[in-house]
Amino acid sequence: MTNPTPEPNSPNTPLTDTNLVEDRSKLSKMYQHYVDMKDKYPHALLLYRVGDFFETFFQDAVTVSRELELVLTSKHGGDVGRVAMTGVPHHAWERYTTQLVEKGYAVVICDQVEDSADAIGLVKREVTRILTPGTLLEEGMLKASRNNYIAAVVIAVNHWGLAYADISTGEFLTSQGSNLDNLTQELMRLQPAEVLFPTNAPDLGSLLRPGETSPSLPQCLPPSFCYSLRSQVPFSQAEAKSKLLQKFKMRSLEGLGCEHLPLAVRAAGGLLDYIEDTQKANPVSLQLLRTYTLTDYLIVDHQTRRNLEITQTVRDGTFHGSLLWALDRTSTAMGSRALRRWLLQPLLEIKGIKSRQDTIQELIENTPLRQDIRQLLKQIYDLERLTVRAASGRANARDLVALADSFSRLPELSRLVANAKSPFLKALQKVPPVLEELAEKIQAHIVESPPIHLKEGGLIRAGINTLLDERKATVESDQQWIANLEVDERARTGIPTLKVGFNKTFGYYISISRSKSDQVPDNYIRKQTLTNEERYITPDLKEREARILTARDDLNQLEYQIFNALRDEVGNQAEIIRNVSRAVAAADVLSGLAQLAAHQGYCRPEMLTGREIEVIDGRHPVVEQSLPSGFFVPNSTRLGDKETNYRATEDTEGLSLYPDLVILTGPNASGKSCYLRQVGLIQLMAQVGSFVPARSARLGICDRIFTRVGAVDDLATGQSTFMVEMNETANILNHATLKSLVLLDEIGRGTATFDGLSIAWAVAEYLAVDIKSRTIFATHYHELNELATIISNVANYQVTVKELPDQIIFLHQVQPGGADKSYGIEAGRLAGLPPVVIQRAKQVMTQIEKHSKIAMGLQNLE
Numbered sequence: 018m019t020n021p022t023p024e025p026n027s028p029n030t031p032l033t034d035t036n037l038v039e040d041r042s043k044l045s046k047m048y049q050h051y052v053d054m055k056d057k058y059p060h061a062l063l064l065y066r067v068g069d070f071f072e073t074f075f076q077d078a079v080t081v082s083r084e085l086e087l088v089l090t091s092k093h094g095g096d097v098g099r100v101a102m103t104g105v106p107h108h109a110w111e112r113y114t115t116q117l118v119e120k121g122y123a124v125v126i127c128d129q130v131e132d133s134a135d136a137i138g139l140v141k142r143e144v145t146r147i148l149t150p151g152t153l154l155e156e157g158m159l160k161a162s163r164n165n166y167i168a169a170v171v172i173a174v175n176h177w178g179l180a181y182a183d184i185s186t187g188e189f190l191t192s193q194g195s196n197l198d199n200l201t202q203e204l205m206r207l208q209p210a211e212v213l214f215p216t217n218a219p220d221l222g223s224l225l226r227p228g229e230t231s232p233s234l235p236q237c238l239p240p241s242f243c244y245s246l247r248s249q250v251p252f253s254q255a256e257a258k259s260k261l262l263q264k265f266k267m268r269s270l271e272g273l274g275c276e277h278l279p280l281a282v283r284a285a286g287g288l289l290d291y292i293e294d295t296q297k298a299n300p301v302s303l304q305l306l307r308t309y310t311l312t313d314y315l316i317v318d319h320q321t322r323r324n325l326e327i328t329q330t331v332r333d334g335t336f337h338g339s340l341l342w343a344l345d346r347t348s349t350a351m352g353s354r355a356l357r358r359w360l361l362q363p364l365l366e367i368k369g370i371k372s373r374q375d376t377i378q379e380l381i382e383n384t385p386l387r388q389d390i391r392q393l394l395k396q397i398y399d400l401e402r403l404t405v406r407a408a409s410g411r412a413n414a415r416d417l418v419a420l421a422d423s424f425s426r427l428p429e430l431s432r433l434v435a436n437a438k439s440p441f442l443k444a445l446q447k448v449p450p451v452l453e454e455l456a457e458k459i460q461a462h463i464v465e466s467p468p469i470h471l472k473e474g475g476l477i478r479a480g481i482n483t484l485l486d487e488r489k490a491t492v493e494s495d496q497q498w499i500a501n502l503e504v505d506e507r508a509r510t511g512i513p514t515l516k517v518g519f520n521k522t523f524g525y526y527i528s529i530s531r532s533k534s535d536q537v538p539d540n541y542i543r544k545q546t547l548t549n550e551e552r553y554i555t556p557d558l559k560e561r562e563a564r565i566l567t568a569r570d571d572l573n574q575l576e577y578q579i580f581n582a583l584r585d586e587v588g589n590q591a592e593i594i595r596n597v598s599r600a601v602a603a604a605d606v607l608s609g610l611a612q613l614a615a616h617q618g619y620c621r622p623e624m625l626t627g628r629e630i631e632v633i634d635g636r637h638p639v640v641e642q643s644l645p646s647g648f649f650v651p652n653s654t655r656l657g658d659k660e661t662n663y664r665a666t667e668d669t670e671g672l673s674l675y676p677d678l679v680i681l682t683g684p685n686a687s688g689k690s691c692y693l694r695q696v697g698l699i700q701l702m703a704q705v706g707s708f709v710p711a712r713s714a715r716l717g718i719c720d721r722i723f724t725r726v727g728a729v730d731d732l733a734t735g736q737s738t739f740m741v742e743m744n745e746t747a748n749i750l751n752h753a754t755l756k757s758l759v760l761l762d763e764i765g766r767g768t769a770t771f772d773g774l775s776i777a778w779a780v781a782e783y784l785a786v787d788i789k790s791r792t793i794f795a796t797h798y799h800e801l802n803e804l805a806t807i808i809s810n811v812a813n814y815q816v817t818v819k820e821l822p823d824q825i826i827f828l829h830q831v832q833p834g835g836a837d838k839s840y841g842i843e844a845g846r847l848a849g850l851p852p853v854v855i856q857r858a859k860q861v862m863t864q865i866e867k868h869s870k871i872a873m874g875l876q877n878l879e
């Protein structure tokens with residue numbers, strides 16, 4: 018239930034703003050402490066531990082009540098009257114915090130750091146954790162199959178530095194570049210949960226939730242992310258550099274590859290400072306910083322990624338129906354995250370692609386090996402995240418057991434791949450002995466199914482620590498004494514209903530019904546009288562009880578210490594475990610791709626340094642999987658002359674080989690868009706190292722893939738369909754190269770026919786003649802077929818249909834030749850437009866074609 022915000026000025030309504038408290042000395046002690054803390058974190062929600070609850074007060078109470086639909090109450094706050102309050106049970110703080118962080122809030126946890134029983138005066142409280150969308154570690158708050166990135170951006174005129182990290186896995190990278198558009202594109206690839214931006218603005222420290230704007234944010238930063246506005250200080254060159262050197266215990270940044278990249282250093286240092294600040298006392302476990310450049314990878318811009326539906330569909334943004342969905346056959350969370358990363362960063366180097374292909378091939382050829390590896394991988398837990406939790410002191414006993422179970426699978430995995438030849442399998446042949454030792458140690462120390470809580474005992478096996486065993490024995494014998502007490506006392510007193518009980522207030526007691534209270538022995542001391550019973554204690558009982566309680570406390574403490582030492586041992590091996598996780602994740606991705614290739618009949622593409630793209634009987638990897646088997650019609654693609662100077666040749670099928678630009682025509686719904694995407698996806702999959710859905714493929718490496726598919730109004734920026742289309746086209750013409758693959762669908766549709774046709778013509782011509790990128794240009798303007806007669810490296814293809822008197826059958830076959838007519842009027846007829854309208858439309862079309870003389874005009878242009 019949501020409560021309305023109370024009127025702040027009314028004397029009877031609770032205070033909902035700390036700023037309305039004029040004299041803070043009138044607040045009770047606890048509230049004084051609270052407002053002091055709140056002053057330090059004005060832009061975060063402060064969850065303040067009071068007994069069994071995490072409470073929020075004042076303005077935070079109103080926000081939390083609204084966002085979580087909890088009841089807004091109030092509490093007496095001293096001489097200032099009542100204070101607004103909303104609380105959540107302390108054991109459920111993770112669930113509630115997750116919701117708040119998902120909504121884009123930062124949450125500060127201020128916990129009790131001493132037992133209230135031991136406190137003298139106000140219980141001591143401290144900020145133990147700051148949770149922001151980009152700094153989560155808690156398992157329940159993270160999605161297993163994707164990284165949770167936090168990024169930091171530094172901009173100097175039109176140069177930028179970008180660092181990013183996933184603190185749940187330890188990944189930490191930095192880069193620098195010179196075009197702000199590239200920065201935008203890189204952020205769109207990463208989809209960070211939070212972006213840090215240094216500023217001098219007065220709203221320093223604030224967290225802007227997605228969609229919120231600030232004058233401090235430059236235009237190139239997409240508004241769809243959370244931004245934390247930070248002070249410039251940690252982002253200064255000197256601070257950032259010394260922070261990095263200190264963290265990685267280095268004398269120079271040379272080893273990290275960013276010595277001469279000041280903006281990359283500033284971004285990385287500022288990011289590290291923030292991460293350390295939010296993790297408070299717990300150490301941050303990050304890998305060595307890696308420097309990268311955008312041109313290390315195939316460039317796929319955000320529009321193309323969206324159009325090719327790499328991680329989500331265009332229509333409804335779902336994962337189901339995306340390329341990732343179609344390809345993901347991984348068995349582990351690490352593999353699933355790695356596959357996503359690989360798809361978003363395809364390679365440029367043939368060597369890297371070939372080693373992935375070799376591994377897939379070996380796994381396809383050896384089915385039992387593939388099946389066994391996949392089976393075994395299913396038993397390996399998320400090593401990456403578990404290790405970070407261990408190294409940052411957050412892992413519980415179950416996490417360590419999961420790690421040990423996973424480590425103990427590694428020797429088996431290594432035996433499986435003992436004779437393997439391919440690089441990614443060979444990487445699994447050696448298991449670091451220390452991990453086997455750790456597995457054995459954890460299994461020897463920790464019980465099989467340990468409890469979640471670490472301070473309540475029950476974690477450590479017997480026989481590990483003599484002191485622990487002795488204390489356990491004392492507690493057990495005292496407990497046994499108490500267990501026997503009931504029987505002994507019944508016999509001694511002759512009262513058969515006598516019972517021994519325990520409650521938190523009195524500890525152990527002996528209970529006797531009131532009717533028998535005259536029979537109690539002399540050494541019984543009455544403690545409590547209830548309606549039907551009297552409760553007694555005895556000096557012996559109390560002595561045992563005190564011994565049990567103290568011994569149990571000591572016992573729990575000792576168990577916790579043993580556990581901590583073990584956890585630290587695991588944390589110390591973080592680097593080794595990370596290397597193993599990386600190898601396991603890669604093997605997982607590749608055995609998944611091998612499984613897919615084997616089941617779907619994919620082929621190994623031959624990767625070439627030239628410009629040729631030759632796909633025989635290619636299929637769309639996603640559409641194929643959504644249709645019944647055998648329904649998808651395969652189509653071939655031939656693009657890009659071996660020579661940059663095009664010479665038309667004929668192959669056996671009479672096709673013009675190697676055009677640079679293909680004009681693709683065909684009626685609505687015949688499959689043009691599907692074919693365009695198919696070509697783009699096959700190229701992208703090949704550069705990821707995957708096999709591809711085709712009979713055979715020879716593919717020249719592309720430097721970039723561009724697409725312009727379909728048109729949607731960009732309501733967010735208020736741009737019309739046509740302007741969006743023109744912007745995207747301009748971007749392609751300005752950046753495409755001889756080595757790019759360009760896929761264009763219906764350029765020029767959003768404006769008057771002749772404008773559109775003229776633009777489409779000029780764009781196609783420019784791509785074919787000036788840039789010579791490999792291009793497929795799908796269009797309804799069949800007039801563009803004329804281009805092939807004028808420009809030698811242009812060819813016409815069409816998606817064929819079969820016309821019957823009352824229906825069109827879609828054959829989905831891409832064949833040489835251009836459609837000589839548009840099927841729009843035919844489609845209108847099939848849709849039921851009145852015959853007279855159809856008749857008239859045909860008349861009008863004939864007239865237009867006769868009078869416009871477009872074809873002649875175009876030829877004259879030459």
Ligand SMILES: Nc1ncnc2c1ncn2[C@@H]1O[C@H](COP(=O)(O)OP(=O)(O)OP(=O)(O)O)[C@@H](O)[C@H]1O
Binds near residue numbers: 649
């Ligand atoms: N090769 C194919 N084999 C089988 N079905 C196909 C094939 N290509 C496309 N289809 C089916 O045809 C439908 C229409 O395809 P697509 O959207 O690519 O048509 P289009 O020609 O681009 O249409 P429009 O011009 O209206 O955008 C798709 O949903 C798909 O299911």
